[in-house]
Amino acid sequence: MTSLDSSKEIKKNDSNLSENHEDFRMFGLITFLIADGMTFAGFFAAYLTYKAVNPLPDGAIYELELPIPTLNTILLLVSSATFHKAGKALLKNKNSDAQKWLIGTALLGITFLICQLFEYFNLPFGLTDNLFASTFYALTGFHGLHVTLGTLMILIISWQTRSNGGRITNKNMFPLEAVELYWHFVDGIWVILFIILYLL
Amino acid sequence: MTISIDNQNSNNNSLQPKGWLRYLSFSLDHKVIGIQYLVCGFLFYLIGGTLASAIRIELASPMSDFMPRDVYNQVLTLHGTIMIFLWIVPVVNGAFGNYLIPFYVGARDMAFPRLNAVAFWLIPPSGLMLVASYFVEGAAQAGWTAYPPLSITTPQSGQIIWIMSVLLLGGSSIFGGINFIATIIKLRRPGLKLMQLPMYCWAMLGTSLLVVLSTPVLAGTLILLSFDIVAHTGFFNPVLGGNVVVYQHLFWFYSHPAVYIMVLPAFGLVSEILPVHSRKPLFGYTTMVFSIMGIVVLGLVVWAHHMFTSGTPPWMRLFFTIATAFIAVPTGIKFFNWVATLWGGKISLNSAMLFSCGFIINFVFGGITGVALAQVPFDIHVHDTYFVVAHFHYIVYGGTVFIIFSSIYHWFPKVTGKLMSEKLGIIHFAITFIGFNLCFAPQHWLGLNGMPRRVAEYDPQFQFVNQISSFGALLMAVSTIPFLINIFLSIKNGKDSGDNPWNALTPEWLTSSPPPVENWEGEAPLVKEPYGYGKSISIEN
Amino acid sequence: MLNKNFYLILIISAVFGISFWIGFNVNLLPSEASINAPIYDELFRILFIIGLIIFIGMTIAVIYSLFKFRKRKDEFGDGIALEGNLSLEIVWTIIPSIIVLIIGLYSYNIYDRMGGMKELNHSHEMMASNTEKIWAGISPASNNEVGSNNLSVEVSAMQFAFLFNYPKGEFISGELHVPVDHKVSMKMESKDVIHAFWVPEFRIKQDIIPGQPTVLNFTPTKVGKYPIICAELCGPYHGGMRASIIVEEESDYNDWFNKNTKTEVSL
Ligand code: HEA
Ligand code: HEA
Ligand code: CUA
Numbered sequence A: 001m002t003s004l005d006s007s008k009e010i011k012k013n014d015s016n017l018s019e020n021h022e023d024f025r026m027f028g029l030i031t032f033l034i035a036d037g038m039t040f041a042g043f044f045a046a047y048l049t050y051k052a053v054n055p056l057p058d059g060a061i062y063e064l065e066l067p068i069p070t071l072n073t074i075l076l077l078v079s080s081a082t083f084h085k086a087g088k089a090l091l092k093n094k095n096s097d098a099q100k101w102l103i104g105t106a107l108l109g110i111t112f113l114i115c116q117l118f119e120y121f122n123l124p125f126g127l128t129d130n131l132f133a134s135t136f137y138a139l140t141g142f143h144g145l146h147v148t149l150g151t152l153m154i155l156i157i158s159w160q161t162r163s164n165g166g167r168i169t170n171k172n173m174f175p176l177e178a179v180e181l182y183w184h185f186v187d188g189i190w191v192i193l194f195i196i197l198y199l200l
Numbered sequence B: 001m002t003i004s005i006d007n008q009n010s011n012n013n014s015l016q017p018k019g020w021l022r023y024l025s026f027s028l029d030h031k032v033i034g035i036q037y038l039v040c041g042f043l044f045y046l047i048g049g050t051l052a053s054a055i056r057i058e059l060a061s062p063m064s065d066f067m068p069r070d071v072y073n074q075v076l077t078l079h080g081t082i083m084i085f086l087w088i089v090p091v092v093n094g095a096f097g098n099y100l101i102p103f104y105v106g107a108r109d110m111a112f113p114r115l116n117a118v119a120f121w122l123i124p125p126s127g128l129m130l131v132a133s134y135f136v137e138g139a140a141q142a143g144w145t146a147y148p149p150l151s152i153t154t155p156q157s158g159q160i161i162w163i164m165s166v167l168l169l170g171g172s173s174i175f176g177g178i179n180f181i182a183t184i185i186k187l188r189r190p191g192l193k194l195m196q197l198p199m200y201c202w203a204m205l206g207t208s209l210l211v212v213l214s215t216p217v218l219a220g221t222l223i224l225l226s227f228d229i230v231a232h233t234g235f236f237n238p239v240l241g242g243n244v245v246v247y248q249h250l251f252w253f254y255s256h257p258a259v260y261i262m263v264l265p266a267f268g269l270v271s272e273i274l275p276v277h278s279r280k281p282l283f284g285y286t287t288m289v290f291s292i293m294g295i296v297v298l299g300l301v302v303w304a305h306h307m308f309t310s311g312t313p314p315w316m317r318l319f320f321t322i323a324t325a326f327i328a329v330p331t332g333i334k335f336f337n338w339v340a341t342l343w344g345g346k347i348s349l350n351s352a353m354l355f356s357c358g359f360i361i362n363f364v365f366g367g368i369t370g371v372a373l374a375q376v377p378f379d380i381h382v383h384d385t386y387f388v389v390a391h392f393h394y395i396v397y398g399g400t401v402f403i404i405f406s407s408i409y410h411w412f413p414k415v416t417g418k419l420m421s422e423k424l425g426i427i428h429f430a431i432t433f434i435g436f437n438l439c440f441a442p443q444h445w446l447g448l449n450g451m452p453r454r455v456a457e458y459d460p461q462f463q464f465v466n467q468i469s470s471f472g473a474l475l476m477a478v479s480t481i482p483f484l485i486n487i488f489l490s491i492k493n494g495k496d497s498g499d500n501p502w503n504a505l506t507p508e509w510l511t512s513s514p515p516p517v518e519n520w521e522g523e524a525p526l527v528k529e530p531y532g533y534g535k536s537i538s539i540e541n
Numbered sequence C: 001m002l003n004k005n006f007y008l009i010l011i012i013s014a015v016f017g018i019s020f021w022i023g024f025n026v027n028l029l030p031s032e033a034s035i036n037a038p039i040y041d042e043l044f045r046i047l048f049i050i051g052l053i054i055f056i057g058m059t060i061a062v063i064y065s066l067f068k069f070r071k072r073k074d075e076f077g078d079g080i081a082l083e084g085n086l087s088l089e090i091v092w093t094i095i096p097s098i099i100v101l102i103i104g105l106y107s108y109n110i111y112d113r114m115g116g117m118k119e120l121n122h123s124h125e126m127m128a129s130n131t132e133k134i135w136a137g138i139s140p141a142s143n144n145e146v147g148s149n150n151l152s153v154e155v156s157a158m159q160f161a162f163l164f165n166y167p168k169g170e171f172i173s174g175e176l177h178v179p180v181d182h183k184v185s186m187k188m189e190s191k192d193v194i195h196a197f198w199v200p201e202f203r204i205k206q207d208i209i210p211g212q213p214t215v216l217n218f219t220p221t222k223v224g225k226y227p228i229i230c231a232e233l234c235g236p237y238h239g240g241m242r243a244s245i246i247v248e249e250e251s252d253y254n255d256w257f258n259k260n261t262k263t264e265v266s267l
């Protein structure tokens, strides 16, 4: 939503030469991501407190396998790199290359989601089985929601990056940069999540 | 982008409603949005105040006779929620912030006008939803703190509606916060330095930092709580192995900073009002800025003082005692500076000043009881009693609400170009001040002597004191009448105020009153000394 | 100039005098019936006096400046262009810091004397199993030798009543009877939502949290009947969730105890 709001002031400033502000949409997005990060921080804090004070009751199952999440970590890290490539390509005015990189990124995101679902269906515990199971699903689910949104946005901007008639060009990089930042953020959260949920 | 094209037109679009109708439209003008926040908040204040009156009527007698006990719990829950999330927070942040900040930074609008309008329009539906839940299946009745397991086990539809509505209001507040930070940091007129901004900008910057850092945690917490209710997870349900104290930690991680979200903007507003009417510069600008930031930092690390009886380990209690009490230091700096601002001035004791000085006196009282509450051994006796109720009404009503009234008297000429009646204003102040103190001062005694809060019935020995308190509440309700009359009379046939009736130096007064849509005819003035009273100042362009 | 200082000193001593007078002569608290209570009241008095000094001082300063520096009818123009004063700022940063620090350390000392700083988790006799975490309430530090004198009671709280289980006599009572001057040690558990155990005359309060057994110790010092109040919102009848604590001479207590042990149940 940040990308929608900013333009009014800029237009106004055009008519008022002394007021040339730098682009502050990115700044707004960063603030938003800090806020979003705090939501995750709250979840993490809850999970860690549970771990410290609420031992798992006898007979409760909370076992996590590493292969799929490790694969998922790699998928997301690679997707961050491919997204970066897309930006580079757009900068060089190679729209179709950029578009390809973007679609690649989106595919990686979709694979991530499929793996995640696969993991969900193969876990030995369900949402309401015990405290840790619930927290696990809440955290990964909330993150998965972010990945889903991100993938959708990547698909939209990859459409807008098309060579003829696309709105995103190297003169108007902002939508791509914004989604890229968001995507890196979601990756970063995943890495923390991976360490806290799976490795600790 | 196509969007930017229709944005460009939005300001002088002939399709936009004119006159008062524009206050009912999805306007992008920060001044319109500010007034929308204010009026909407005030309507909810009337609802919340009506509920408060119902509470005080019930408590005029020891028996639970005016309403059933569960209805009483619904009423006090709605009262707390409405007053905090729909009156104080939207008004001191949204209303005054939107109206004033663009003037103060020398901009024509907020950084993200569309986001701004969205943030406002989230409020009326979620507020109405909350009020409506009372008529459907019974509203939430677990208090505004919604502690589980009570909130999980009481009638659930009302609690779910409560959660939804608070989530939306939290979202609105986050969008607002992002907007204020971007506007203050990024949208300043060229040449205007941070340390030249009026104090309210600093207050809003601090507040918005708190909003951005703490409100999302509340959102996360409420999401978990709603899972417990809807999906029968066990985060906070001890039967399923959950931990109720974790909820309290997460909740207060937001809700303690929230009290500074309710009061820091008021600190900012009073810093604007006092210098104008005492014709003196704001005393100690730099220390004021640092003390705001000090309150922000300290405010984030003191939340567990609401949980001294919840079985927190001793070292934690000790830490939170000291950290909490230390907030008195930056807050005290602000109060001493305000008194120093009055000292040696040429004070006009009008309604705005009366309410501001009433604020100082009431807040110091509430702050001192707050410092007492911060001491673990003291708090253990009075926690969850009327002593706490008295503490926070001294601050939220005696502090913030007084400043809201003060600000309305101060900026009314700006918004309408008319003066308000001083006579009615002074009557309003007198009844409010007396009623307020009659209502809440006796409650300290009630709490110390054994009356818990959130009860519809109490020991007969407390009846007399409760009746004094109820009488005070009646006076407060009555005091709204001269205020409303004043507003309507002044809008209709108030005296013309001219552009700058107070001869103020802050930027919003350097344009016509009411201001043009574009805020300034030409370029925004560069106000380097918003508090330069007593000097000869030239304002460059 | 000397005159001015004289008035200043006069006013300050008046503020102090009035505050001390009120602090020592106005009693806002209920009677003292446990060894916690006098300790609490000592803290209360100090906080009350300091609070009064600050509040009265600030109020006088505000009202004085409103009168003294009021703009007269024929006056125009501005006040003095005084923008700050560093030494003043330092003074009113340091003085409150010191006050707050002293209050903090003092209340730490008070809390320690009440016994609140002692970890109850390890040594408590009623600790049932290792997995069960027991949360500590207050336990007066004096009188803390684990003698056979100690009375142990198990408290269960539920919507909307307290039940007191006397483990040594194996009976349940709806009233809490305790002998005067004996340390009482309670293990509290909640059956449903959060409740709180509050006896205003004892100045103690502790939440009873479901899923977390909680310990609360106290020593009553005055014979009488006092209310036990639930202080945490726990549902519609929260206001009616009351019980009584009856502090009696040891012989009376023993009579009551023996009578109940014979009849098994008294509610
Ligand atoms: C705007 C709202 C607001 C503000 C600003 C404050 C400010 C403070 N509050 Fe308050 N508080 C609430 C709203 C607020 N509070 C609410 C709503 C609750 C109840 C929530 C619920 O349970 O429902 C609550 C509850 C509450 C508790 C928990 C009580 C309990 O439930 O047991 C505590 C305990 O520490 C506390 C402490 C403080 C302190 C130390 C301050 C300090 O910031 C005050 C600092 C100010 C001063 C001290 C005055 C000025 C200073 C000087 C003149 C300098 C000299 C002074 C000294 C040296 C002492 N508050
Ligand atoms: C944040 C702001 C705020 C404000 C401004 C107020 C304002 C008032 N509050 Fe309260 N209050 C809270 C926040 C606030 N409150 C909170 C957070 C709680 C805790 C809830 C909980 O425990 O969960 C609480 C709880 C609370 C209690 C304790 C209930 C209990 O624990 O059992 C009481 C009791 O006296 C009370 C009283 C009042 C009164 C008399 C006012 C008065 O100042 C109100 C004065 C205003 C009016 C009276 C309005 C005037 C208008 C009319 C009378 C109607 C006219 C109507 C039309 C024209 C349509 N409030
Ligand atoms: Cu039990 Cu209130």
Ligand SMILES: [Cu+2]
Residues within 6 Å of the ligand: B255, B256, B259, B303, B305, B306
């Ligand atoms: Cu707090």
